[in-house]
Amino acid sequence: MKIRYLxLxLxLxxxxxxxxxxxxxxxxxxxxxxxxxxxxSISVGGSSYNISGVLLLDSSGNKLSTSxxxxxxxxxxxxxxxxxxxxxxxxNISNIIDDENIPK
Numbered sequence: 001m002k003i004r005y006l007x008l009x010l011x012l013x014x015x016x017x018x019x020x021x022x023x024x025x026x027x028x029x030x031x032x033x034x035x036x037x038x039x040x041s042i043s044v045g046g047s048s049y050n051i052s053g054v055l056l057l058d059s060s061g062n063k064l065s066t067s068x069x070x071x072x073x074x075x076x077x078x079x080x081x082x083x084x085x086x087x088x089x090x091x092n093i094s095n096i097i098d099d100e101n102i103p104k
Contacts, residue, residue: 030077037069042087049077055086064089 032044040052056064069075074090 026081028079030079032075034069034071034073034075036071037066040066042069042075044075044077049084051084051087054084057086057088059088059090 030044030047030049035043035046037043041048041050043049051066051069056066056068058064058068068089072092074092076088076090077084078086078088
């Protein structure tokens, strides 16, 4: 009788663990340089990403418009279950540092 209860408990624990794994969300980040911008799509690392309706942010967390997207800018594309949730756009280092700001 005790063995039956023990087996039942093990089965319940196993089924809970398996169901938790199957419902886990897959999150990932793609980092790279924008290779091209065409309408609502950007190419990064040889792949094209549709960013229509996606939240665009600068490195400080401020919202941006698609006009801030340009070839050569660094981006991080955040995905959850293969859907883009947000894109962080970084300024080109050449826009931040110029000849006047470089220490001599």
